[in-house]
Amino acid sequence: MENELREKAKELLESGEVAVVIGYGFNRKKTRITPVFITKPEETDKLVFNELCVNNLSIYLTRKYRDIQKIGRPAIVAKGCDIKNIVVLITEGQTKREDIHILGVTCSGVVYKQELFKGELKPEIMPSKCHNCDVRNPHVADTVIGEKSDFTPPEEPTGMVFDKIKEIDAMSDSARWDFWNEHFNRCIKCYACRQLCSLCYCERCITEKNMPQWIETSAHPRGNLAWNLIRAMHLAGRCTFCGECERGCPVNIPLNLVNQKLVLTVKNAFGFESGIDENVHPPMIVFSEDDNENFIK
Amino acid sequence: MPEEAKIETEGVFEPKIMAFVCNWCTYAGADLAGTSRMEYRPNVRIIKLPCTGRIDPLFIMKAFENGADGVLVSGCHPGDCHYTTGNYHARRRWTAFKDLLAFTGIDLKRVQFSWVSASEAIKWVELINNVTDDMEALGPFMKFKEMNKKGPNQG
Numbered sequence: 190m191e192n193e194l195r196e197k198a199k200e201l202l203e204s205g206e207v208a209v210v211i212g213y214g215f216n217r218k219k220t221r222i223t224p225v226f227i228t229k230p231e232e233t234d235k236l237v238f239n240e241l242c243v244n245n246l247s248i249y250l251t252r253k254y255r256d257i258q259k260i261g262r263p264a265i266v267a268k269g270c271d272i273k274n275i276v277v278l279i280t281e282g283q284t285k286r287e288d289i290h291i292l293g294v295t296c297s298g299v300v301y302k303q304e305l306f307k308g309e310l311k312p313e314i315m316p317s318k319c320h321n322c323d324v325r326n327p328h329v330a331d332t333v334i335g336e337k338s339d340f341t342p343p344e345e346p347t348g349m350v351f352d353k354i355k356e357i358d359a360m361s362d363s364a365r366w367d368f369w370n371e372h373f374n375r376c377i378k379c380y381a382c383r384q385l386c387s388l389c390y391c392e393r394c395i396t397e398k399n400m401p402q403w404i405e406t407s408a409h410p411r412g413n414l415a416w417n418l419i420r421a422m423h424l425a426g427r428c429t430f431c432g433e434c435e436r437g438c439p440v441n442i443p444l445n446l447v448n449q450k451l452v453l454t455v456k457n458a459f460g461f462e463s464g465i466d467e468n469v470h471p472p473m474i475v476f477s478e479d480d481n482e483n484f485i486k
Numbered sequence: 487m488p489e490e491a492k493i494e495t496e497g498v499f500e501p502k503i504m505a506f507v508c509n510w511c512t513y514a515g516a517d518l519a520g521t522s523r524m525e526y527r528p529n530v531r532i533i534k535l536p537c538t539g540r541i542d543p544l545f546i547m548k549a550f551e552n553g554a555d556g557v558l559v560s561g562c563h564p565g566d567c568h569y570t571t572g573n574y575h576a577r578r579r580w581t582a583f584k585d586l587l588a589f590t591g592i593d594l595k596r597v598q599f600s601w602v603s604a605s606e607a608i609k610w611v612e613l614i615n616n617v618t619d620d621m622e623a624l625g626p627f628m629k630f631k632e633m634n635k636k637g638p639n640q641g
Contacts, residue, residue: 357589365591366629395544403544409638411630415547418586422543425582447589454585459578473582476574478564484584485577486600486613 190294190335191237194266197292197332198233201264207290208261211249213242221303224249228260238266238335240310243299245431247274248387250284264290268299269324273429273464274387276329280467281427283390286329293327295335302436316432317348317445329467350445354453357446369414375440376413378406382420382434382444388427395419421447426455426472429464501621503530503556503614504549506541507602508573511562514604519611526611527618530558537561539572543583546597550630556596556621558613563601573601595620596627 198210214225214235222241226249227233246265249257257263267275272293278284298319300306305314312320325338357365380396383389396404396416404419405412421428421444428448435444455461458481461472507513513534519526535541538561549557559580567573580599588594598617602610 360591362591362593363629365589367591369590370633403548407638410633410636411551414590414633415544415551418547418590419544422583422586425579425586447586450589451582451586454582458581473575473578476571476578478574480574480577481581482564482577484580484594484599486598 194238194292194294194334195233195236197334198227198236198264199230201290202227202230202233206262207264209257210236210264210266210292211246211257212236212266212292213238213244213246226257226260236266238294240297240299241303241306242268243301243303243316243436245271245274245385245387245433247271247278248385248433250275250278250289251387251390252283252392253384253390262288262290264292266292266294267327267330268294268296269322269327270296270318270429270431272327272329273324274431276464276467277388277427277429277471278390280469280471286467290332291327291330293330293333295327295333295338296322296325297338297340298322298325301432317346317350317449318430318432320348321346321351328465350449353443353446354450370410372442373413373417374410376408376417376442377440378408378413378416379439381437381439382442385433385437386424387431387433388424388429389420395423417442417444417447421451424448425451426459426461427463428452499622499626501529501555501618501626502553503558503617503621504554505530505532505558505560505614506538506545506549507532507534507559508538508540508561508568509534509536510568511566511604512560512600512602512610515602515606515610518604519607522607524607524611526614529618529621530614537567537569537572538576539567539569541576543579546583546587550592550596550627551634553631553634555624555627556598556617558598558600558617560600560602560613563603566603592629593624595624 201207210227212225213222214237216223224244224246225235279286298315300314301316321342323342325340327333404415430449430452432445455472459472541559546557561573564573584594587597600613
């Protein structure tokens with residue numbers, strides 16, 4: 190599979206169809222996977238794909254990384270879940286389908302965090318998204334690499350995140366408040382969750398607007414709550430549950446829970462799943478006259 | 487005198503309610519209630535915005551942070567929006583935001599949504615009286631008030 194990937198990348202670079210291949214490669218010590226940017230055909234041997242390739246590379250297609258866009262037309266190595274983010278970027282006009290070459294790779298799951306990997310991919314170290322993955326065969330791609338996967342996701346989503354959401358839903362209001370305060374109190378406002386997210390591409394984030402200061406910048410519980418809720422709210426109907434924010438959080442706030450909760454809300458209320466079809470508008474910019482309004486008096 | 491101390495010494499609790507209303511319907515409805523000399527509970531502080539579509543979820547968070555016991559969000563009935571579709575978009579946003587608030591443990595009685603048109607002065611009066619009663623039953627919003635007393639996170 191890796192050879193197939195390298196050959197295709199080489200072919201694309203040699204023909205001049207793309208100027209850069211964004212993919213996965215080993216670090217110098219060969220211990221971890223990092224993003225690599227290949228611009229020369231002879232360097233394509235650096236490309237790898239294995240169960241450590243958890244990073245969502247679609248972030249390099251956003252305007253956060255103008256220097257990469259300056260190189261020229263990119264090809265991107267993407268798993269099904271990364272393609273979902275690319276699809277959202279296309280629906281939001283951040284990039285054009287014809288401006289990128291998607292090297293879709295079939296995937297049989299990745300690790301939750303690279304340091305958990307001990308030579309074997311076990312279900313316990315896979316994130317919830319992999320247990321319920323419906324895009325192991327890339328759904329939007331120019332080239333599909335790897336053998337077709339015949340994995341079918343369970344009908345009822347399973348995994349730690351979904352169990353925990355059910356548990357929180359059954360809690361009393363004050364128990365929920367205590368649960369979230371305990372987690373959000375740890376927030377140090379490093380904004381790693383925002384920097385890692387390929388859908389948080391605003392050039393001026395709401396936290397940087399200080400006339401008025403919408404979200405307190407100090408790590409006070411009040412500002413922490415506002416930041417974490419508003420971040421989730423700005424991803425409502427857009428988040429594809431790729432899990433990068435939680436993976437990057439230095440204090441392990443379970444951000445996947447809030448994100449997935451909103452994914453479920455949007456799915457139930459508007460019947461929308463983000464990242465599936467690049468020709469459908471995201472749910473928060475359109476409306477239906479028949480939207481549910483039983484909560485409005 | 488700090489608010490909590492006042493409640494302890496005098497035994498009265500006057501809830502603070504923030505109302506974010508749209509300029510064209512609910513504000514006009516409240517205005518009609520005023521010009522018709524209708525009487526309603528004085529606990530509401532009205533903020534007029536151009537449209538319900540202008541009401542950012544951050545406003546609701548800010549209101550709670552600054553000591554509101556309840557928030558009311560109100561605008562034109564669906565189909566009546568001065569800007570044609572503002573309230574439809576707002577409705578979608580609230581659908582997601584109310585679930586998020588409930589998930590964090592905020593009682594949804596503290597955030598109420600309604601449609602009040604320019605002619606519905608009676609509905610507005612009833613709405614404010616009901617919301618004020620709800621807040622009196624719930625008591626001061628201690629979750630945020632306690633949080634405000636805490637110092638910044640020292641790790």
